[in-house]
Amino acid sequence: MRRDCIRPVSFTFSALFKACGAKLDVELGRQIHAQTFFIGGYESDLFVGNTLIDMYVKCGFLDCGRCVFDEMPERDVISWTSLIVAYAKNGDMEVAGELFEGLPEKDMVAWTAMITGYVQNAKPKEALKMFEMMRDAGVRTDEVALVGGISACAQLVAEKHAQWICDIADKEGLSPVTNVVVGSAFIDMYSKCGRVEEAYRVFESMKVKNVFSYSSMIVGFAMHGKADAAMKLFYEMVETETKPNRVTFVGVLTACSHAGMVQQGRCLFASMQKDYGVVPDADHHACMVDLLGRAGHLEEALELVETMPLEPHGGVWGALLGACRLHGNPDIAEIAAKHLFELEPNSIGNYILLSNIYALAGRMEDVSRIRKLVRGKGMKKNPGxxxxxxxxxxxxxxxxxxxxxxxxxxxxxxxxxxxxxxxxxxxxxxxxxxxxxxxxxxxxxxxxxxxxxxxxxxxxxxxxxxxxxxxxxxxxxxxxxxxxxxxxxxxxxxxxxxxxxxxxxxxxxxxxxxxxxxxxxxxxxxxxxxxxxxxx
DNA sequence: TTAGGGTTAG
Incomplete structure (x- = not known):
């Protein structure tokens, strides 16, 4: 087949791989992969190879993506970056780092992939080091790279670094006033750095606000126990016709929970779907269990879990267990713990919590039973x-x-x-x-x-x-x-x-x-x- | 015309 005939065909293959990746249909992807034989294999075309890597990693088949990468006779920075992102999302920053080291020409997207990878794997120090190295290498910083740096500062609660990031944002002309993505990241950072007033100052200065900026601010208020401010902002948001999403509701429900606003929380939960078209998911149920449980309505919380229309996850039972510790209820705690031990068999925190509940109730024989169980499983507490x-x-x-x-x-x-x-x-x-x-x-x-x-x-x-x-x-x-x-x-x-x-x-x-x-x-x-x- | 992104509860 002549080379100029292959080009349009390779576009078609790439489009098909992209579709399979989006639909997570690896079986169909594999079949199409086999058909690349007709254009001389994906090795003949860098573009097809790259979309093929992307398809495999999107479907969760990292090893297949790696095979394609290893077999490609020619690779570009996009091939490397796809794989770096895949390893980072898989929690393997070591391999991601090795790949990045071997990447001959590192561009801004590749650097950002590493920065974001470290952020997503809760390694903010490494993320900031990468950010600094990127700057030292003279690579430009755009809003995506900047957001990576801002998130790292948020995780570190590092004032000096935060100021450094602010200065860079200024220098690059990426102001929170005009850039809604940067603005929302700053709101989150200041909230997490304990400066909720500063977060609100940024929020107010923003010329464009969207659901991210509102939700970040609401979550920030909730985190700092400012329930009234969170609720006020929620209604303000609704008035501006910004449609709340699931995170917004996690924020307001948490705010109600910390402030003991049970009735307010019940109303919000009931109106989520009816008035705002947001179907409550397991996370929202966890918030409600937390709200009811904290307020001492343990029976009602248990009933909510047992009658919820979807399968409760660890967060839901965990909220109930936490409430049992607060109110000293070993009976309901045992029900919650039973489910938690099945859902999260290796999470030692649940065992410690149950044992503390027994200890508070004076049931020392149960305390030692749980301790034995933990020892038998060879579990160790995470170091503080x-x-x-x-x-x-x-x-x-x-x-x-x-x-x-x-x-x-x-x-x-x-x-x-x-x-x-x-x-x-x-x-x-x-x-x-x-x-x-x-x-x-x-x-x-x-x-x-x-x-x-x-x-x-x-x-x-x-x-x-x-x-x-x-x-x-x-x-x-x-x-x-x-x-x-x-x-x-x-x-x-x-x-x-x-x-x-x-x-x-x-x-x-x-x-x-x-x-x-x-x-x-x-x-x-x-x-x-x-x-x-x-x-x- | 393929690679990186912001908010989340026990």
Whole structure:
């Protein structure tokens, strides 16, 4: 067949592969793949090869995509990038990185694929490093690349980096005022950095707003416990005829949940489909279970799960289990846990939660039964990790129980001193988060090595007096650390912002912002730290 | 005419 005859035919093949990729129909894709024989195989045409890789990886057949890539006699940056994205989406950043290293000419899209890959795999430090390298290589930055950088800053809660990103956005003429994608990413970043007012300032400045900007802002308000603001914005959004989507409803339902607005939440849930055409999915049901459960309506929450029209996922049962911990209900907890152990057999958090519920109910024989189960499965708790931004903008990581930081000795000494001062003021370590059979003295020693305390001590040592300290933690903050943060904010006159995997805690003058919601604890009363309500 | 993107709950 003559070469000029092949071109139109190869366009047809590519269009077919694209369609198969979109429909996730790998069987049909394979059949068409076999037919490339008639044009001398896909190897004869780079364009056909690239769309074939894309088809396989979209359908989830990464290995087949890799085979095509390996067999192609000629590849371009698009072939490499398709594969890099596929590995990144598969969570394999190591292979993605190797491919990227081997890529002879890296363009902006390839760099962005790596940046975004790291962001999606919760490796914000690596993402920012990539972003920096891309800038150093003199590659242009467009809005997609910028959004990758902004998301990385959001994950890190890194003020200095955030400012750096803002400056770049300015330089590149990508202003949140005129660019709705950049604007929405900034709203998200500021919310996640604990600066919800700044997020709202960006939101207000935006000339064009869409469902992403509204939803991001609503979710931001919800995250910081500002339920009224979230609801107000929701109705404002509806008035502007911006159609809410599923994420918008996750936001408003969460806001209601944290504020205990049960009736308001019930109404919203009922009107989702009726008034806005958004069919409640499992996530919305999880929000409702959380809302009802937190408010103590455990029976109603259970009924909702048992009668929901779709299969409940781990999030739904998890919300119920969390509510059982809050209200100390081991009976409903057992029902939720049974499903969770089936759905998420390797998630140790559920076992720990159930064992804590038994412990609260004084059912110690059940506690040891669960512990044995966990041991038998060989499961280990994820190590706690916290990070904090130093004065120079560098991010410092701390793992629970590890003293590998170069300044470990000073950090430990400063922490001891801080804890001694707190004790003189009435602080008593809260040992309840430690469930192993060790003495109280040993428990206290373990608590001293919690990652957020190390991060706090480092922050106090290395940042300017009076400036706020921002800490991020991968797990939920424990009772004792929460107590210490409260006390530290008072005696050091520092604002401490701690983001754990659940929400924000703003500690100021001995009080935490979560006090007004479900986590009222560690407030100062005549100079004595008192847990008000048992920590969930 | 093939590659990268923003919001998500326990």
């Amino acid at each position: 990790c916290s990070w904090v931004e130093a004065k120079d903008g560098n991010i410092h990581e701390f793992y629970a129980g590890e003293m590998t930081h170069p300044k470990s000795k000073e950090i430990k000494k400063a922490l001891e001193k801080l804890l001694d001062t707190l004790k003189r003021e009435g602080y008593k370590p809260n040992l309840s988060s430690i469930v192993y059979d060790i003495s109280d003295g040993e428990k206290e020693q373990v608590l001293k090595t919690h990652s957020e305390k190390l991060a706090l001590s480092f922050g106090l040592l290395t940042t300017t007096a009076g400036s706020p300290i921002k800490i991020v933690k991968n797990l939920r903050v424990c009772e004792d650390c929460h107590l210490v943060m409260c006390g530290a904010s008072r005696i050091t006159k520092r604002e401490i912002v701690l983001r754990d995997n659940m929400r924000f805690h703003h500690f100021r003058d001995g009080v935490c912002s979560c006090v007004s919601t479900e986590m009222a604890m560690g407030i100062w009363d005549d100079g004595i730290l008192l847990p008000l309500i048992p920590y969930p």
